Amino acid sequence: MTPPRRHDDFAAPPPPAAETPCYPFAARARDLKRSEIREFLRHAGRPGMISLAGGLPAAELFDRDGLAAATAMVLRERPAAALQYGMTEGQPRLREALSALLRERGIAAADDGLLVTTGSQQAIDLLARIFIEPGDTVVVERPCYLAAVQAFALAGARLLTLPTDADGACVDRLDDCLGGPPPKFVYLVSTFANPTGATLAHERRLALLRWAVRHRVFVVEDDPYGELRFAGSAVPPLLALAAEVPGAADWCGYLSSLSKTVAPGLRVGWMQLPPAVAEQAGRVKQTLDLHTSSLAQEVAAAYLASGRLPAALVRARARYRDQAEALAAALRCRFGERLQFAMPEGGMFLWARFADGTDTSALLPAALAQSVLYVPGAAFYADAPERATLRLSYAGTPPELADEAAARLARALAAG
Incomplete structure (x- = not known):
């Protein structure tokens, strides 16, 4: 006599192992x-x-107390500004506060050259997007900040490397990068570089600016760590020194961030650029994300206004x-x-x-x-x-x- 069939005898056979679909990813992403x-x-x-x-x-x-107070104040007194869409260039109050920070660093901040970004990583990405065509050359330090290398690689750049030593990038080797078409820009972390911790010496900064003007090559100075000096003497940012080199301000951009000084979770960075470069970067940013978080910007502005950062x-x-x-x-x-x-x-x-x-x-x-x-x-x-x-x-x-x-x-x- 045939034994009765159990319930699990009627269960469907297990499905075959699924294969990952072959998606048509772009080569730059793949x-x-x-x-x-x-x-x-x-x-x-x-x-x-x-x-x-x-x-x-x-x-x-x-500074949890300071950030909590700034957040509470913003939601209490400026809810519309904090929770509504904002300007691509950045919230006016934050732009004013960042301009004041730049002046403290010796940089004459022009309003039409300041662009707030979603962290300084977005600033790097925006510059890569507006300058680099596939196959273009970018000069970076050796070794270099990894996420910048990734952003430039995603844009299709060919990277040339500049040796570094205890005084930062060896800018006297820049002419070695001129064998073919001139590079679109030079990128470096000027002060307490990631990963080396080195700071570009004062005379090298001036030499770099003179080289940039002579060869009409843009220089991107990334400065997330400059406020964290605990020994030695400060060296002015390139954009502050540009006043000493005629024409240099047209060939230099400055990036910075609140990530290392206030909190990375805010995702607030900014760029000070020549106006024509800032306008182009702003157009691309508008396409990518419309604007950086209004809430984060308003909180950052309120925190800076509180005077607690120093x-x-x-x-x-x-x-x-x-x-x-x-x-x-x-x-x-x-x-x-x-x-x-x-x-x-x-x-x-x-x-x-x-x-x-x-x-x-x-x-x-x-x-x-x-x-x-x-x-x-x-x-x-x-x-x-x-x-x-x-x-x-x-x-x-x-x-x-x-x-x-x-x-x-x-x-x-x-x-x-």
Whole structure:
């Protein structure tokens, strides 16, 4: 007698494994590599991990009370301005506040050259969009800020690299970049560069401006870290020095952000550009996102108007100084001459190199096994990388963890 059929005998057979559809992505998107840093940060939240990888400001430094008060005031007194669509160029109150910041940095801010952006990363993207045709040349530092390299690659640029040393980009090598069509622009992080922490020397800044005028090549100065100086003497931004080089203001743009000084979650950046460049960038921005968040801009404007930023910067500089000194001392103690680095005067990064040629990409799995994370230097090169390099961020590592971080790195090196 046939046994009765069970309920699950009537279940439909499992569907075949789905294949990923072959979408017709554009080549520029299909060929774009993921950010290695973003991939590394997946590990940062692991229990017990000490992360020296991310370029994130210390969350404890966020002025939560000041930002809460600014937000409450805006929603109470300026709800229409904060919650409505706004001008592509930026909210008037924030533009006024940013112009005041620029004047404090020695930059004469022209209203028709100021454009508020969704973080300085959007500023980089906008300049790439308005200047670069596929195959055009852009000059970047070697090594260079990774997300800028990605933005230029997405636009189809051919990247030429400029060597760097302790005084920043070696601008005397710029003529080496003139063998073919002139570059569309030169991009550099002028002060406390990411990843090297170096600052472009005063005389090199003037030489760069003279070169730009002579060859009619635009210079993009990215300055997210300049306010975080905790040692040494400040060097004026390129756009401030442009007054000393006739015609230089026409060939120089300045980018900055509140991400490292107030809070990255605001996503508020800005550019000061020659008016014709600002107008073109504004048109493209209008097409991309209409405008940067009105709410974020109004909160940022209210916070800047509150007068709390200078004290917040004092706290940040003191904290980063202590953390940089603690990490540097721990590394010297654990590695001696085997790990070479220069002590930074500000910013968030310590750039190091193993004198024995240790490949820091190959070392990373051993470091993760020891619960310490860094970024291999290879991630920052637009050309052949120097594999013995690594970027260490002290911004999120309290002084009391510095020795343990160095000890774990030393154990990883011994195990590898």
